[in-house]
Amino acid sequence: MAGGGFVLVFDFDKTIIDVDSDNWVVDSLGLTDLFDRLLPTMPWNALMDTMMCELHARGRTLADVAAALRAAPIDARVPAAVRAAHALGCDLRVLSDANAFFIDTILDHHGLRGCFSEVNTNPSRVDAGGARLRIAPYHPADAPHGCGVGTCPPNMCKGLVLDRILREAEAAGKRVVYLGDGRGDYCPALRLRKGDFVMPRRGFPVWDLICEDPARVQAEVHPWSDGAELEETLLRIVRRAAIVEEPATAPAPALLPLDCKLESLPVAAQDGMPVMPLGVKN
Template identity: 55%
Template sequence: MAGKIVAVFDFDKTIIDLDSDNWVVDELAGTELFNQLLPTMPWNSLMDRMMKELHSQGKTIEDIEEVLKRVPIHPRIIPAIKSAHALGCELRILSDANMFFIETILNHLGLKDYFSEINSNPSFVNEEGRLRILPYHDFTTSSHGCRLCPPNMCKGLIIERIQASLAKEGDKKKLIYLGDGSGDYCPSLKLKEDDHVMPRKKFPLWDLIFSNPIRIKAEIHEWSDGEVMEKVLLQIINKTSVEVEQGKSTCAAQLFSASDCKLQTISASAHEALPQALPVPL
């Protein structure tokens, strides 16, 4: 039963085929300024600064939305998401992009309602009509303490929170984590033996995992594009569903066997309690 599975997707270069931050900056002619500022500040802070600069150049929220609606996506990604959801798999997103970009794209693709949760950097349109992009973890006041992750977001901490919330539900669920970037390595290390990780082949996460695969407890399944992702993801879901059903059958058989044994014991006891037959005279 796929209801036992939670699939957690990265967004950039996983659901969509590129980085949404770079896409917006490039499409709105901000690449040169972006490259100038990149060495001077963290990526998340730089994106907030770029939204300010683009706004000052007359770029509107509507301009950003139109650019996001043109973002390229592999044709098999949408069917993969819909099929996984139809099988009963719970879907979530964990991304270092931002909520405005992700929700705009998902709404345009008709996919937003397929995801039960989106974890990303918060964003909002201020009173001036400018998009503000903030860090998920406010690193200006305190550090999340993870050396593997950027200062604004530790995906490993978020996966641990998801694991804890699932544990409270009392029904053990398996995680499938799909990603591509170095920021997806930390959450991959948090996965357990019954879980699955799907790194995109020849991307940073794949390189990190296969440089020392023994560190990963989860089962590893590589993928290269949307077509392969769909095939692998649905195979995992179907296999897990079969294993769960087989587990139920085994459990039911064990219960039946135990019940049968009890009946035999009662029958034997009843037999022993019967009056003994008189000896036959010779």
């Protein structure tokens, strides 16, 4: 199928959904004040685990958490893009600093879980009593990831996860498209190869970091602002690459430089496309 040559890797918070799922649950269930008081005192995942304990102590149930998640805002064009890319034969993955229960609940609610071949995120589980959600870091505190980029949170280096996905894609002869918004998405953006694509959300931290030194990124950069632009840009990349394969002797189309002042790639380029502080989350 048309998209069979692509692996699409999506961040989740502020990429698939329009908010941070952790903050959304905390605010929706009345824990904002406590969360803000504890934020400077503990790592993010430990704080979210504590919030789940507090909700249980206040009589809130797992069903209440799930109901809040199902109400999280999402641009309707994003699920449309996910379904279209899946129908075209792309291999879709999630790589997120949220947690498994939050992501699975939202994807299931929108009928998208079956579109993704895997979800890479912080693990979560329901305790033995079936009442309280427990949340843990992807990289345990006693096994730090050791990434030197400086934009990854202590609990998760997305770049290390993407390295494995890149190896799998290379073995299958596929290219990778990475979509994200936060500081934690910068490390994987730097690991993409020539021939891959990165889609940073315009005006968000990963876009600002890429614009500081565009030469560090080998992949083609195609920014987006909202769900409609995400859908149009992503499907254009997949469909155009599949329409025609350039002959091996044909010269590669020239790529114009990223113009961060205009906060977009020049139109000609698009048309001719061949240690975070304690308690802060990306």
